[in-house]
Amino acid sequence: MTKEEKKRKRKMLPVRLNALFLVVFFIFCGIVLRLGVVQIVYGQDYKKELERKEETDVSSTVPRGKMYDRNYTPLVDNEPLNAITYTRSSATSQEDRLAIAKALSGLIEQNTDKVTERDKKDYWIMTRPDEAKKKITSEDRQKVEDGEIPEDKLYELQLSRITEQDLADISEKELEVLAIKRQMDAGYAMTPQTIKNKGVTPEEVAAVSGQLEDLPGVDITTDWERKYPYKSMLRTMIGSISSPEQGIPKEQRDTFLAKGYSLNDRVGTSYLEMQYEDVLQGEKARAKNITDREGNILETQIISEGKSGKDLILTLDVELQQEVEKIIEEELKAAKKESGTEMLDRAFVVMMDPRNGEVLTMAGKQIVKDDSGVQKINDYSLGAMTSSYTMGSAVKGATVLAGYQSGAIKPGTSLLDEPLYIKGSPAKKSYETMGTVNDLEALKRSSNVYMFKTAIEMGDGEYKKNSSLPLDTGAFSEMRNYFSQFGLGVPTGIDLPNEATGYKGTSVTPGLLLDLSIGQYDTYTPLQLAQYVSTIANGGYRMKPQMVKEIREPDPSEGIGPAVRSSEPHVLNKLDMDKDQIERVQEGFRQVMQEKKGTGYGYFMGADYSPAGKTGTAQAFYDGPNKSKFLAPTFNLTMVGYAPHDKPEVAFSVVVPWAYDKSSNSNSVNKVISKRIMDKYFELKEKHDKENLEQKNIDKIEEKAIKKEVE
Structure with a gap:
């Protein structure tokens, strides 16, 4: 390289460096400018973004699942409601909420019925601080300084010294503000709390919607409440x-919290609503609240829209239920007009399908008096499974089968129906002396003595006139064990909580074993009685009673969605007995209803649905309201049955406790109710069969028309 070339190269180096420095300078200026924009122009925005934090799992209610009868008729529905809600942030003060409540009070009307005296006192102290201070004396403050009382005791003193005159100073408008604030305070942080959901007018919705920006935490949404088309x-x-x-x-x-519920969620608290809570509740709508460090809500992001609860399709037939309840009411009122019926106040009917355990009707009515002493009849369907009574001769089918199973008697065994004189007790006998009767005759005519002698044999006893009757007390357990195979004295397994199992007598004196054999010692529920007769009707299979037939997805457009679960028949146990033994009792039950001298023949003779069953009367003591007023013995009337006798499709129990006392000549309200409900069942069946046939014909005609049109 020549000297000139070297000289030229040295001259170009500063130019390149200057160009590089210029580029670096512009880059640096750009960075400074960008930092300036970030810090000065968007500084506050980025500061807020840095201070943001997330609060997840905020949920809001969804409609609860509905309930339908077996024919998809609504029994429990949801009525949609406009709702005004408030979501409190953790940073909101009492003063903030009071300001919002005041603003809301100018936009909506709020009921003040729930405002308590304590609410008023708290509000008075908050809104009248100067007057509230005067409620605390210098002596009070000195006690705090001296450590005699804690600081928070001063507030209690203020509350106690607020007079009625002070509270009278709160105006009606202020009470409305207080009622709104009371609802706002009741909510939990970050959880929507309903301020008003009943009677929210379109004008109120519009007014609040237009002011939402000035009402932090307030929102307009949709709520629901339970609706009962069939009322009580x-x-x-x-x-x-x-x-x-x-x-x-x-x-x-x-x-509930472990399952994701909020503290103010509505949940089932009893029976079907409680038993199927997990199904009916649904999947709540969930959101994520974005808040700043002070807890103020900056943004709400929807995570999921939620899903209504699943629907229950019950086994009940609402049309049959209505008719049965009507019959009970009419016959209760009619029986009450008879003498000796002062204790009579209730009656029950259970109807079920003995083939699968589906409960078709569970009805109960109770006569009560309101505060003014006026008599009325209330729904008491629940009593069919929560109250128990001595059932009398209706259980004799179980006694005969227990006799077969234990070997005390055999099909066809004949015994002498005679008064039994046992030392130390009144004569034990049937309502009439029948002479020698076999097992079928004993059921048909309702022989007590036949059952007594069967029980004596089961207890390894020997009857001797006017002598004592020693028995093996183990016979009590043995007989109860046989009875339990039918569902008597044990849980039926129904899909409802709080089922009663009845009372087992604790004394084991010989005479009480005889009473047990005719249904006059232990107590059973009407539902147990229905399960018992269903077990006989279907040939020895104890079926679990079922209240829910299907669980279905909700379908807002169609009303009924696809099934997600169907209840299958459930056999709890099978009687350990020969087929011919069960058929023998079935024949006895048929004779009760269809042959002369049968205790049910006078009411069921000529019935075209071929009934079978058993009547019952039991001496008892009143155990209802004001029982100290009624100490005399009374009589329970019962009846069980099924039809048709050879192919049973419906079984029933009727129980009328305390139907009459000894001053009366008795009545037959149990038989009247039984006949009427069975007539009604087959009447409705015929009607539905006709309707179904007509619908099938219409469907065929439409199908042909469509086919022809296509061709």
Whole structure:
């Protein structure tokens, strides 16, 4: 390289460096400019973004699942409601909520019935601070300084010194503000709390919607409440749900919270609503609240829209239920007009399909007096499974089968029906002396003595006139064990909580074993009685009673969605007896209803549905309201049955406790109710069969028309 070339190269180096420095300078200026924009122009925005934090799992209610009868008629529905809600952030103060409540009070009307005296006192102190200070004396403050009382005691003193005159100073408008704030305070942080959901007018919705930007935490949404198309019918069995104020029960709080519930969620608190809570509740709508460090909600992001609860299709037939309830009411009122019925106040009917255990009707009515002393009849369907009574001769089918199974008697065994004179006790006899009767005659005519002698044989006893009757006390357990195979004295397995199992007598004196054999010692529920007769009707299979037939997805457009679960028939146990033994009792039950001298023949003779069954009367003592007023013995009337006798499709139990006392010549309300409900069942069946046939014919005609049109 020459000297000139070297000189030229040295001259070019500063130029390149200057160009590089210029480029670096522009880059640096760009960075400074960008930092300036970020810090000065968007500084506050980015600061807020850095201070943001997320609060997840905020949920809101969805409609609860509905309930339908077996024919898809709605029994429990949901009525949609406009709702005004408030979601409290962790940073919101009492003063903030008071300001929002005041603003809301100018936009909506709020009921003040729930405002308590304590609410008023708290509000008075908050809104009248100067007057509230005067409620605390210098002596009070000195006690705090001296450590005699804690600081928070001063607030209690303020509350105690607020007079009625002070509270009278709160205006009606202020009470409305207080009622709104009371609802706002009841909610939990980050959880929507209902301020008003009943009677929200379109004008109120529009007014609040237009002011939402100035009402932080307030929102307009949709809520629901339970609707009962059939009013009080089956309400005790359907059960209840809690209100938003009650929320989840305290004793179940941990369980529900672990499942993702909120503290103010409405949940089932009894019977079907409680038993199927997991199905009916649905999947709540969930959102994510974005808040700043102070807890103010900056943004709400929807995570999931939620899904309504699944629907229950019950086994009940609402049309049959209505008719049965009507019959019970009419016959209760008619029986009450008879003499000796002062204790009579209730009656029950259970009808079920003995082939699969589906409960078709569970009805109960109770006569009560309101505060003014006026008599009325209330729904008491629940009593069919929660109350128990001595059932009398209706259980004699179980006694005869127990006799067969134990070897005490055999099909065709004949025994002498005669008064039994046991030392130290009144004569034990049937309602009439029948002479020699076999097992069928004993059932048909309802011989007590036949059952007594069967029980004596089971207890390894020997009857001698006017002598004592020693028996093996183990016979009590043996007979109860046989009875339990029919469902008597044990849980039926129904898919409802709080089922009663009845009372087992504790004394084991010989005479009581004889009483047990004719249904006059232990007590059973009307539902147990229905399960017992169903077991006889179907040939010895004890079926689990079922209240829910299907569980279906909700379908807003069609009403009924696809089934997600169907209840299959469930056999709890099979009687360990020969087929001919069960058929023998079935024949005895047929004769009760269809042959002369049968105790049910006078009411069921000529019935074209071929009934079978057993009547019952039990001497008892009143155990209802004001029982100290009624100490005299009374009589329970019962009846069980099924039809047709050779292919049973419906079984029933009728129980009328305390139907009459000794001053009366008795009555037959149990038989009248039984006949009427069975007539009605087959009448409705014929009607539905006709309707189904007509519909099939219409479908065929439409199908032909469509086919012809296509061709």
